[in-house]
Amino acid sequence: MTPLLKAQQVAIDGRLSPADLEVDAGQMVAVVGPNGAGKTSLLRALAGIELDSGGVSIDGEDIASASPARRMHLLSFLPATRGLVWPINARDVIGLGLPTRDPERVDELIELLELDPLANRPVNSLSTGERSRVLLARALAAKPQVLLLDEPLSNLDPYWVIKTLQIVREATVYGCAVLASLHDLAQMRAFDRAILVNEGTVAADRTPMELMHSPELADAFRIESSGEGWRISPAADRRSSR
Numbered sequence: 257m258t259p260l261l262k263a264q265q266v267a268i269d270g271r272l273s274p275a276d277l278e279v280d281a282g283q284m285v286a287v288v289g290p291n292g293a294g295k296t297s298l299l300r301a302l303a304g305i306e307l308d309s310g311g312v313s314i315d316g317e318d319i320a321s322a323s324p325a326r327r328m329h330l331l332s333f334l335p336a337t338r339g340l341v342w343p344i345n346a347r348d349v350i351g352l353g354l355p356t357r358d359p360e361r362v363d364e365l366i367e368l369l370e371l372d373p374l375a376n377r378p379v380n381s382l383s384t385g386e387r388s389r390v391l392l393a394r395a396l397a398a399k400p401q402v403l404l405l406d407e408p409l410s411n412l413d414p415y416w417v418i419k420t421l422q423i424v425r426e427a428t429v430y431g432c433a434v435l436a437s438l439h440d441l442a443q444m445r446a447f448d449r450a451i452l453v454n455e456g457t458v459a460a461d462r463t464p465m466e467l468m469h470s471p472e473l474a475d476a477f478r479i480e481s482s483g484e485g486w487r488i489s490p491a492a493d494r495r496s497s498r
């Protein structure tokens with residue numbers, strides 16, 4: 257099977273060491289790692305937002321040479337920051353994810369994300385979780401082949417965590433590939449594959465269950481499993497801050 261997303265030696269100077277990555281159509285990949293490890297940097301490099309070297313192709317198409325409209329169909333990037341300062345209504349923000357005006361598609365997304373009561377409110381008046389749903393709707397709008405989601409589940413209540421995972425899984429049914437950074441390691445279970453980023457490198461690439469129980473994960477996070485949960489690894493206390 258030819259991978260849908262192919263990244264070769266993507267790097268950001270001083271933050272992300274050259275990384276190769278291949279993701280198949282229909283695959284959901286979790287990206288985990290400690291604070292400052294390079295998860296956002298990796299996603300931004302894959303989106304071509306910041307890329308000092310290397311290249312990314314989607315379905316054989318180099319994203320660097322795609323027009324802005326074409327890029328919207330190839331990929332979308334959901335930023336981790338939900339700080340929308342524009343006094344623009346939610347409906348119009350969702351429309352920004354489309355290369356051409358398409359009110360019917362915007363209505364579909366408003367229904368999917370249950371945004372009807374919020375659609376005509378300025379986004380800078382919405383709660384953080386509400387803004388997350390508006391931004392997810394914008395990211396989904398053009399039905400991109402690759403979704404790069406930076407902390408899509410942060411700020412969401414349990415209903416919206418489950419619902420967001422369902423919506424993203426449904427996107428894979430039409431062949432979309434998904435990479436999503438997470439902080440809650442338990443959420444990895446909803447994914448097909450999990451990548452550990454540590455100190456600017458891809459340190460492991462496994463099934464979620466394998467990664468969950470790997471020494472690389474425990475070492476990167478300086479934690480160890482304890483019954484049903486996690487505790488700080490005794491070795492971490494002896495290490496100076498890295």
Ligand SMILES: Nc1ncnc2c1ncn2[C@@H]1O[C@H](COP(=O)(O)OP(=O)(O)OP(=O)(O)O)[C@@H](O)[C@H]1O
Binds near residue numbers: 289
């Ligand atoms: N614009 C920037 N300029 C310089 N260094 C940056 C910039 N953005 C991030 N960094 C640094 O790059 C490293 C990786 O940051 P990145 O945001 O990719 O980590 P992350 O894994 O997403 O972290 P978190 O879990 O805290 O969101 C960090 O050391 C960070 O301080």
